[in-house]
Amino acid sequence: MKLGDSTGYQIIKYKRDYSEKLVIAGVEPYIKCGYRCFYCITDSQGKTRPVVDPASFRGLFREELSHFNDPKYLFGIGVATDAYSDIEGECGFTRIILEELAAGGHAVSVTTKSPLVTRDIDIFTRMPKDKHKVIISFTCSTSELAQRCEPQAPPPEARLAALHELHNAGVNACVLMAPWIPGLTDTARLLELFPKGIKVFFQPLELGDVFSETRDNERVHFSAALFMGREWTQNEINRAYINECNTVGKQYWKQFDMEWRWPITRETHADNSGYLKRMRPGRYDPDQWVAEHHIEPRLPVSAG
Numbered sequence: 001m002k003l004g005d006s007t008g009y010q011i012i013k014y015k016r017d018y019s020e021k022l023v024i025a026g027v028e029p030y031i032k033c034g035y036r037c038f039y040c041i042t043d044s045q046g047k048t049r050p051v052v053d054p055a056s057f058r059g060l061f062r063e064e065l066s067h068f069n070d071p072k073y074l075f076g077i078g079v080a081t082d083a084y085s086d087i088e089g090e091c092g093f094t095r096i097i098l099e100e101l102a103a104g105g106h107a108v109s110v111t112t113k114s115p116l117v118t119r120d121i122d123i124f125t126r127m128p129k130d131k132h133k134v135i136i137s138f139t140c141s142t143s144e145l146a147q148r149c150e151p152q153a154p155p156p157e158a159r160l161a162a163l164h165e166l167h168n169a170g171v172n173a174c175v176l177m178a179p180w181i182p183g184l185t186d187t188a189r190l191l192e193l194f195p196k197g198i199k200v201f202f203q204p205l206e207l208g209d210v211f212s213e214t215r216d217n218e219r220v221h222f223s224a225a226l227f228m229g230r231e232w233t234q235n236e237i238n239r240a241y242i243n244e245c246n247t248v249g250k251q252y253w254k255q256f257d258m259e260w261r262w263p264i265t266r267e268t269h270a271d272n273s274g275y276l277k278r279m280r281p282g283r284y285d286p287d288q289w290v291a292e293h294h295i296e297p298r299l300p301v302s303a304g
Contacts (some may be wrong), residue, residue, distance in 0.1 A: 005231050012064045012075075018276065025068055029057075029093035034086035037150040039139075039179050041206060042080040046222045051303075058096050065100060073181060074107045082153075084114035097121045111135045111176060113153045115162035124171040133142045135201070136163045137176040138183075141189045149184065160193055167195045175232045178203035182232065182240035187248045191256065199257040203248075204241040206264045207234050238263035242279070242286040250281035265293050 009031055016024040032046035052060055068075075075097075077083040083094045094110075101108050102123050108131065110117065117134060124132055136159050140146055143155040166173035176192055177185065180202055194200065245260045252258070260279040268274030 001107055003200070010064065011061050012068065013080075017271065021072050021076060023070075023072050025075050026079045026099055027075050028079070028081050029077070029083070029091075029097060030085050031088070033081040035082055035150065035153040037139075037153060039101065039149055039181070039205060042200075044080045048081075048084075048085045050087065050091050050093065054091050054093070057093055058092075058100070061097060061100055065104065065106075068099060068106075070106075074109055075101055076109045076111070078111040082112050082113045082114060083110050084116040085136035088114070089116055095120055095123070096132060102127050105131070107131050109133045109135065111137060113137050113150070113159060115154055115158040118162050118165050121169045121171060124166070125169060128171045133172050133174055133175045133247055134200075135176045136166075139177075139179060139181060140184055141186050141193060145186070149181065150178065159273045164195060167198060174199040174201065176201045176203070180241055180244065181205045182237055182244075187244055188251070190250045191248070194256070196255050197257065199259065202217045202241075202245070202258070202260045204261075205237050207232075207237070233262055234286075234299060235290050238295075239290045241288040242284055242289055245279050246281050246284075246286070251258055253281055263289070263293070264295075266295060278287060 010087065011027060013028045013241060014023050014026045016026070018024060028044075031051060033040070033044045033045070034048035036045040036304070051057065077094060077097060088094050096112070098108065098120055102252060105144055108127070110133070112134075117136070126135060130262075133287055138156055138159060141156050141160075143157060146153065148154055162177040163173055163175065173195075175198060177187065177188075177190065177200060179185075180187070182205075191200070249258060249260055260281075262268055262274040262277035262279060268277070
């Protein structure tokens with residue numbers, strides 16, 4: 001696709017109903033995400049492409065936005081493709097979206113791994129705190145660890161600096177510790193580095209439709225064996241995640257506004273209802289929970 005080609009791509013790409021008063025409208029300014037994290041299961045990985053010519057973008061977005069006047073909409077920027085992907089500095093589509101949403105008084109949630117988000121502090125600080133949320137995502141605390149799962153994304157150290165800059169500027173900055181990966185995510189160290197009192201969301205690694213990892217190159221999705229030296233099942237990941245909530249979560253519970261989302265099940269994978277369910281440290285026994293929600297991996301369909 002060349003810049004300016006007609007693609008039929010919608011910037012406001014989908015709606016997800018959570019309640020009568022809340023509908024998430026996903027806003028994706030780019031067709032692919034250039035960070036290409038190994039664990040991504042959204043099929044959005046690839047060379048980042050703009051939707052249209054930058055000169056046409058604002059008008060196209062305004063036209064789409066005119067159909068979303070109900071205050072129940074929360075516009076989630078960067079749910080599938082990072083809001084500040086590798087060409088945002090050149091195209092500026094996310095900034096245009098923020099300007100238009102802020103001008104209309106809409107509620108906004110931005111998710112990113114990029115420190116470029118600090119460029120738009122001037123917009124965020126003009127918005128009421130209950131109308132905006134800037135979420136910086138982390139999987140681990142150091143570049144050395146990140147090289148094993150997200151080598152093309154901005155380093156965690158740069159994200160951490162951006163998080164503190166946003167927080168100090170009065171922006172409603174939060175953390176998404178996702179995916180939480182057993183053997184890789186250094187939860188306690190990350191929590192020591194975050195500004196105290198902020199909102200921290202946790203979500204475990206999700207292996208995808210078959211819920212069992214394959215070896216490298218057998219599918220486009222993340223392979224746990226690629227960097228952890230072994231293959232994990234969703235049951236093992238869920239068990240380790242609950243244990244982390246019960247131990248590290250309990251240790252830091254009073255220092256943060258924590259939200260440990262439910263482990264992955266077939267049901268929550270299908271309808272995303274895990275976003276609506278919460279865990280408190282000690283509420284569930286890891287072995288008992290996995291026994292009650294055991295996932296039998298689907299066997300691959302044999303050729304012929």
